[in-house]
Amino acid sequence: MEHESISRSEAKALGRKRYFTGKPCKRGHVAERQVPNGNCCECKRSYDLAYDRANRERLLAYFRARYAANKDKWVSYYRARCERIAAARREEAQAGTIPVMADSRDIERRCAPSRPPT
Numbered sequence: 001m002e003h004e005s006i007s008r009s010e011a012k013a014l015g016r017k018r019y020f021t022g023k024p025c026k027r028g029h030v031a032e033r034q035v036p037n038g039n040c041c042e043c044k045r046s047y048d049l050a051y052d053r054a055n056r057e058r059l060l061a062y063f064r065a066r067y068a069a070n071k072d073k074w075v076s077y078y079r080a081r082c083e084r085i086a087a088a089r090r091e092e093a094q095a096g097t098i099p100v101m102a103d104s105r106d107i108e109r110r111c112a113p114s115r116p117p118t
């Protein structure tokens with residue numbers, strides 16, 4: 001992937017979140033870095049991945065608990081999101097920017113929660 005070279009201070013002045021110098025990090029990644037702390041994005045990605053793997057059960061339990069506690073909110077959020085997507089699709093289909101397909105109902109069905117909210 002090509003990145004334009006931009007120094008951290010330039011990126012900061014432009015309000016960017018990342019910058020790229022072309023110099024490898026201490027682990028040898030030639031990748032973008034984060035403006036606030038100068039950390040290599042590639043290092044962060046592998047760190048995050050390792051963290052997720054190491055804490056998989058704990059994270060899953062956490063997300064499940066959060067979901068259970070806010071289930072109604074999630075359900076209405078996903079419903080609203082599906083409706084937005086379906087409406088946008090219908091509009092695009094009407095405007096002729098995408099071919100008319102019978103799948104807007106498909107999307108609604110796919111996005112719908114598998115069980116109705118109680």
Ligand SMILES: [Zn+2]
Pocket residue numbers: 025026027028029031040041042043044
């Ligand atoms: Zn790195």
